[in-house]
Each structure stands twice: as C-alpha cells, then as structure tokens.
Amino acid sequence: MNGKLLAALSALCLMSSTSYGADTVKIGLITTLSGPGGVMGRNHRDGANLALEQLGGKIGNLKGEIIYADDEQKPDVGRQAAEQMVKQDKVDFVTGVIFSNVLLALYRPVIDSGAIMVGASGGPHEVAGEMCSPNFFSASWQNDQAPEAMGKYMTDQKIQSVFLMAPNFAAGRDMLAGFKRYYKGKIVAELYTNLNQPDYQAELSQIRFAKPKAVFVFYPGGLGIQFIKQYAQAGLQKDFPLYSVYTQNETTLPAIGAAANGNFETGFWSPDLKNPANVAFVKAFRAKYGYMPADYAASSYDAVNLIDSAVKAVNGDLSDKKGMIAAIKQAKIHSVRGDLKFNNNHFPIENFYLFKIVKAADGSYIRKEESVVLANHGDSYASKCPMK
Amino acid sequence: MNINIFFLLEQLLNGVQFGVMLFLISAGLTLVFGIMNLINLAHGVLYMLGAYICASVIQASGSFLVGVAAAIVGSLAAGIVIELVTFRPLYRRTHLDQVLVTFGLTLFFNELVRIIWGPTALYAAVPAALSGQIDILPGAPYPTYRLVIIGTGILAAVFLYALVSYTRIGMLIRAGASNRVMVEALGVNIKLLYTFIFGLGAALAALAGALAGPILAIESGMGNGMLILALVVIVIGGIGSIRGAFIASILVGTVDTLGRTMLRPLFATFLSQATADQAGPAIASMLIYLLMAFILFFRPQGLFPPRIR
Numbered sequence: 033m034n035g036k037l038l039a040a041l042s043a044l045c046l047m048s049s050t051s052y053g054a055d056t057v058k059i060g061l062i063t064t065l066s067g068p069g070g071v072m073g074r075n076h077r078d079g080a081n082l083a084l085e086q087l088g089g090k091i092g093n094l095k096g097e098i099i100y101a102d103d104e105q106k107p108d109v110g111r112q113a114a115e116q117m118v119k120q121d122k123v124d125f126v127t128g129v130i131f132s133n134v135l136l137a138l139y140r141p142v143i144d145s146g147a148i149m150v151g152a153s154g155g156p157h158e159v160a161g162e163m164c165s166p167n168f169f170s171a172s173w174q175n176d177q178a179p180e181a182m183g184k185y186m187t188d189q190k191i192q193s194v195f196l197m198a199p200n201f202a203a204g205r206d207m208l209a210g211f212k213r214y215y216k217g218k219i220v221a222e223l224y225t226n227l228n229q230p231d232y233q234a235e236l237s238q239i240r241f242a243k244p245k246a247v248f249v250f251y252p253g254g255l256g257i258q259f260i261k262q263y264a265q266a267g268l269q270k271d272f273p274l275y276s277v278y279t280q281n282e283t284t285l286p287a288i289g290a291a292a293n294g295n296f297e298t299g300f301w302s303p304d305l306k307n308p309a310n311v312a313f314v315k316a317f318r319a320k321y322g323y324m325p326a327d328y329a330a331s332s333y334d335a336v337n338l339i340d341s342a343v344k345a346v347n348g349d350l351s352d353k354k355g356m357i358a359a360i361k362q363a364k365i366h367s368v369r370g371d372l373k374f375n376n377n378h379f380p381i382e383n384f385y386l387f388k389i390v391k392a393a394d395g396s397y398i399r400k401e402e403s404v405v406l407a408n409h410g411d412s413y414a415s416k417c418p419m420k
Numbered sequence: 421m422n423i424n425i426f427f428l429l430e431q432l433l434n435g436v437q438f439g440v441m442l443f444l445i446s447a448g449l450t451l452v453f454g455i456m457n458l459i460n461l462a463h464g465v466l467y468m469l470g471a472y473i474c475a476s477v478i479q480a481s482g483s484f485l486v487g488v489a490a491a492i493v494g495s496l497a498a499g500i501v502i503e504l505v506t507f508r509p510l511y512r513r514t515h516l517d518q519v520l521v522t523f524g525l526t527l528f529f530n531e532l533v534r535i536i537w538g539p540t541a542l543y544a545a546v547p548a549a550l551s552g553q554i555d556i557l558p559g560a561p562y563p564t565y566r567l568v569i570i571g572t573g574i575l576a577a578v579f580l581y582a583l584v585s586y587t588r589i590g591m592l593i594r595a596g597a598s599n600r601v602m603v604e605a606l607g608v609n610i611k612l613l614y615t616f617i618f619g620l621g622a623a624l625a626a627l628a629g630a631l632a633g634p635i636l637a638i639e640s641g642m643g644n645g646m647l648i649l650a651l652v653v654i655v656i657g658g659i660g661s662i663r664g665a666f667i668a669s670i671l672v673g674t675v676d677t678l679g680r681t682m683l684r685p686l687f688a689t690f691l692s693q694a695t696a697d698q699a700g701p702a703i704a705s706m707l708i709y710l711l712m713a714f715i716l717f718f719r720p721q722g723l724f725p726p727r728i729r
Contacts, residue, residue, distance in 0.1 A: 065539055065540075066534070066539035066540070066639075066640065067539070067540075067541060067637075067639050067640075067641075068541045068637045068639060070539050070540035070541060071540055071541075074540065102539070200701065222697075224697075224701065226701075226705065228645075230635075230636040230637065230642075231438070231635060231636065233434045233437070233438075233563075233566065234431060234434045234435075234677045234680050234681045235680075235681070237427065237430045237431055237434060237560075237681070238427075238681055240560065241424070241426075241427045241430075254540075254541045254637045254639075257541075257543055257637065258635070258636060258637055261543070261546075261634075261635070262563075262635060264551075265546060265551060265553075265563040265565060265566075265635075266553065266561075266562075266563050267552070267553040267561045267563070287543045
C-alpha cells in the first residue's frame with residue numbers, strides 16, 4: 033500500500049515538474065553585483081532584463097524567467113551559485129559571469145549538468161581551447177582578442193616601447209598575452225598586481241622611472257576607476273599616454289571623466305557603433321535605466337536574444353539540446369555589435385574597433401569609434417579546440 | 421630595471437604615506453586593546469563609515485573639508501553608541517566573547533552600508549585644489565593629495581603624543597594602561613574614560629577613511645583588509661603604545677611598498693626573469709608577516725610595550 037502511494041506521489045511530482053519545465057524557460061544569470069565589479073554586473077542584469085522585456089517576457093514563445101545570483105567576484109561563491117542553479121532551480125540556460133576566474137570555477141559544474149551556457153563577459157583561453165564544450169557559447173569575447181587589436185594598433189603607430197600592467201588573475205594574464213602576440217615594439221616591463229589591490233602609487237612611481245613611450249593596462253570596472261584616477265593624480269597622463277582594454281568604458285568613464293580624455297581603448301562594441309540594432313538598443317537602454325550601457329550590457333542583451341533564438345528553433349522543446357546548440361551556432365539575431373559568427377570553439381568571430389575617449393555634446397565622456405583594427409577576428413585558441 | 425636614489429626616495433615616500441594611513445587606524449585599536457583590554461574586530465567598520473559619510477557629504481555639500489568633518493563627527497557618534505550599547509557589558513567577558521561580538525558587529529555594519537548606500541562602490545573626487553603634483557625631488561612630481569595625507573597623519577601623531585604625554589586625560593590614559601583597578605580606586609570615572617578613548621579611536625579611523633575615499637573605492641567591507649594590517653601593526657609596535665603604533669605603521673608601510681617594487685628586480689639580478697616574476701610578488705605579499713614573526717622572535721611584547729600591567 034505504502035509502496036503504491038509512494039509511486040503515485042512520485043509520479044505526480046514528476047508530472048508537475050515536467051509540466052512546469054515545459055512552459056517556463058529559466059535562465060540563471062550569475063554576475064558580480066557587489067564591490068568594485070558591481071558596476072559591470074549591473075550592466076549584465078539590466079541588459080538581460082531589457083532583452084526579456086522587449087521579447088514580451090517570453091523566451092521562444094514560452095514564459096521567460098531570469099534568476100539572479102551575485103558571485104561577489106569570488107570563484108567559490110560563483111561556483112556555489114551555479115551548483116544551486118543547475119541542481120535546485122534546474123535552470124535551462126546560464127549566462128553572465130564577468131570575471132574569468134569565476135567562470136573557470138563554475139564552468140565544469142554547469143557544463144556537466146547539461147545546461148547550455150552563454151557567457152556574457154570573461155573568455156579565458158582554457159575554455160576557448162582544450163576545455164571547449166558544445167554546451168558553452170561566448171556572446172562576448174575571448175580575452176586575448178581586444179588586446180591583440182591594441183597590440184596591432186600600437187605597432188602600426190610605431191610606438192616603440194610600452195609598460196604593461198594588469199591584475200594577477202586568469203583574464204589579466206590572457207590580456208597581456210594577447211597584447212604581446214601582436215605588439216612588435218619593446219616591452220619595458222610586465223607588471224602584475226594583486227587582483228584586489230586598491231592603491232597603485234608604488235607601481236605608478238615605477239612607470240615614471242621606466243620612461244616608456246606608452247602604457248597599456250587592463251583594469252576592469254572599479255579597479256579601472258581607482259587606477260585611472262590615481263594615474264591622473266600622479267600626473268602621468270601627459271608624459272605617458274594610456275592605452276587600455278575593458279578599462280576606459282561606460283562603466284568607468286562617469287567616475288574618471290576628464291582624466292581619460294583623449295585616451296584609446298579597443299573592443300568589440302561601444303554605444304557609438306552605428307548599426308540600426310545598436311542605435312535602438314542604446315536608446316531603449318538609456319531611456320529605461322538612465323545610464324549609458326557598456327560592453328557587458330551589450331553582450332548580456334545579445335546572450336538573452338541568442339537563447340530566445342535557440343528556444344524558437346526547437347519550438348519550445350527544451351529537451352532538444354542538440355537542436356538548441358545548433359540554433360545558437362547559427363547566430364541568427366540582430367546583434368548590437370553588427371556581424372556575429374561563431375567559431376568552431378563557440379567563441380565569436382567579430383570586429384575589433386579602436387575607440388577614442390572624447391567629450392560628447394552633453395558633457396559626458398564616451399568611446400567614439402575611430403576605425404576597425406581587426407575585422408572578423410577569431411581568437412588564437414580555436415585550433416586547440418577539438419570541436420569542428 | 422634601473423634603480424636610482426630618487427626612485428628609492430619616492431618609494432620611501434609612498435611607504436610613509438601608506439604608513440600614516442595605517443597609523444590613523446592602528447592608534448585607536450592599540451589604545452582600546454591596551455587600555456580597555458578589549459579585542460575590537462569592528463574597528464575597520466569605523467574606517468569604512470568615515471569613508472562613506474565623507475563621500476556622501478561631499479556629494480551633498482560640495483566641500484571636502486565639510487565632508488571630512490562630518491565623517492569624524494559621524495563616526496565619533498557611531499563609536500560612542502557602539503561603546504555604550506555593546507562594549508560596556510563586554511569588558512568583563514573573555515576575549516572569545518569579545519571576538520564573537522565585535523566580529524558580529526563587522527558583519528552587521530558591512531550589511532548596513534550595503535542597505536543604505538547600495539552594493540556598488542562609491543567614488544569621491546580629490547578636491548580640485550589638491551589634485552595637482554608638487555616637484556619635491558628633481559623630475560619626480562608627487563601627488564599633492566598624498567602629501568596632504570602624510571602631513572595630516574603626522575599632525576595627528578603629534579596631537580596624540582601631546583595629548584598622552586602632557587594632558588590630564590593623557591595621564592589618566594597612561595595610568596589606565598598600567599593599572600586599571602588602581603585608577604578606578606582613586607575615584608576616576610573609568611567608564612567615561614573608556615568611552616572617550618573609544619570615541620578618539622573611532623574619530624582617527626574615520627579620518628583615515630575620509631582621506632582614503634578620493635584614492636580608493638568606497639565599498640562594503642573595505643575596512644576588513646585594513647583591520648588585519650592594523651592588527652599586525654599593533655602587535656609589532658607593542659599593544660597599548662601610541663609610539664609603538666606610529667613606528668610600526670611606518671615600518672610596515674615602507675616594508676610593504678619596497679617589497680612590492682624592489683623584490684622582483686632584486687631577485688632578477690641573481691635568478692632568471694621568469695622565476696623572479698613568480699617569486700617577487702609572492703614573497704612581497706607575505707613580507708610584513710615575515711617581519712612580524714622576526715620582530716616577535718626577538719621581542720615577544722613588540723617594540724615598545726607599555727610598562728607593567
């Protein structure tokens with residue numbers, strides 16, 4: 033009797049869970065919402081929300097739901113959040129993740145659970161190369177790509193020597209590796225600082241005494257605000273022009289303002305890109321949230337649209353993972369970056385632009401598009417990925 | 421890397437600047453620990469509150485000085501309330517109870533500032549008049565604001581020295597550090613004295629927080645890292661000694677800064693560049709703890725322990 037009851041109950045549970053799973057698409061968004069990285073996580077959240085709202089709250093004709101988690105920029109916290117999402121919340125997709133070290137920590141648990149992940153920021157070389165998986169896509173970039181563009185640009189400009197600085201973690205090392213791959217001049221020094229080091233005065237003194245022709249850095253989000261303010265306070269700006277990736281963008285420019293005027297940054301996207309999808313996106317984003325979106329909002333917006341395209345392609349059959357993966361690979365969305373294709377390792381092939389920090393008509397500082405440095409640029413690790 | 425004397429001098433200056441910040445935080449901690457015999461893990465909270473209040477008031481009033489003043493007054497008030505409400509019952513309890521309560525306070529306040537100011541970090545601007553550089557060494561302009569920090573820290577140290585050595589309150593503080601029971605037996609209101617000392621420490625930590633605001637990100641938990649360094653400082657300096665805290669702060673500040681900048685090039689002279697790149701930063705980050713172990717080996721009471729207890 034008891035056994036029958038149990039069987040009936042469990043059958044009931046099974047039925048209710050499948051019926052729930054069939055009419056709601058759950059997307060888990062893990063990002064950094066607190067601390068100095070919080071400015072970037074807010075972009076992730078708002079970009080994803082805007083996409084879902086514009087889709088009428090639906091992902092591929094099913095009800096869409098986004099579950100958020102704050103990884104506090106800590107790999108262990110991110111991994112815990114991911115495990116809870118795939119095991120308890122049973123999300124169908126995972127997106128977000130700013131920091132590459134957090135992504136590396138939660139990558140396995142997510143991929144092994146069978147969920148499909150569409151990353152919206154950090155792209156460590158491990159995941160693009162040997163660790164690549166059919167279940168992982170990057171809607172953003174592989175870390176080396178933007179610094180490769182800057183390395184090429186600075187070589188073309190015949191800048192003879194450069195001082196490199198980045199925080200000592202997965203992405204910091206990727207960024208400088210990418211830069212060195214394309215830069216042909218002299219590297220005066222390559223300095224790694226502690227990831228959460230707040231004060232750079234001692235390193236800034238080193239730059240002045242090393243006398244490079246230019247300085248190239250990667251300090252994302254709040255780290256960048258601290259770094260560039262201190263750079264300007266130390267009076268280095270006029271003697272050592274500053275070049276960067278993921279540092280001087282719309283998350284940091286409101287706080288650093290004039291200190292960044294005239295500097296250069298390379299990247300895959302800026303609010304200044306003129307394609308119709310982007311113009312509409314930036315307008316809608318500013319109207320809704322009241323601030324200028326940065327790269328993270330753009331990639332998060334694209335990620336949710338990619339997920340939507342996948343669920344549409346399989347007519348809402350969330351068990352058809354193969355079909356959804358094939359659909360994302362097609363990249364049939366109007367990406368705000370313009371042309372988007374996926375490489376064999378599921379990382380994007382996209383343009384990398386040179387941006388100049390200028391003062392806009394309304395007095396704020398923006399990244400103005402100057403030129404395309406690397407067109408339809410794939411990453412350097414795709415050949416190490418066994419997927420075809 | 422070419423190391424010349426001016427480079428060394430500038431790094432020393434950077435170390436001193438870091439050191440005076442540490443001193444402002446450690447001064448209160450060492451007094452509270454030394455005189456009240458209370459382990460206060462919540463001291464970093466007062467530094468954080470100082471930074472937050474200062475940044476908010478600067479935004480509202482537009483004046484840096486008003487911001488700093490508000491930070492000091494605000495944290496002083498918070499410190500006195502904390503002392504009256506949570507510490508008074510704690511003085512007679514064991515150190516373990518004190519650690520638990522003050523650690524709980526840290527969690528409470530870190531969460532409170534998230535609720536009030538939000539989870540994302542705040543940033544304050546350097547006042548325009550101090551945003552330039554001054555040529556103190558030939559060819560090495562130094563940020564004016566950091567010189568102001570050094571000056572303020574040294575002024576605070578002089579003020580504390582004068583207060584402790586030449587005033588009646590200072591005499592009571594010294595007496596309290598030597599023998600609490602006797603001071604109370606002589607009719608001094610020791611509770612009032614404790615509240616005063618705690619408020620003084622809170623105000624100094626808030627001053628450090630307010631000064632750090634324009635350089636660093638103001639965020640929940642920003643005091644935690646500083647508290648650990650401050651504990652190292654007071655252990656090296658000798659618990660309860662203002663003089664010890666000052667000297668240990670400057671020592672820790674310069675050793676940390678020089679370690680960060682010099683170890684890598686130094687190792688590169690006799691190791692391969694790759695090994696030096698690995699070993700330099702790794703050893704630099706533990707250098708001050710090595711320093712602490714080294715000093716405690718020879719002087720277990722720290723450099724300047726107060727006489728008798």
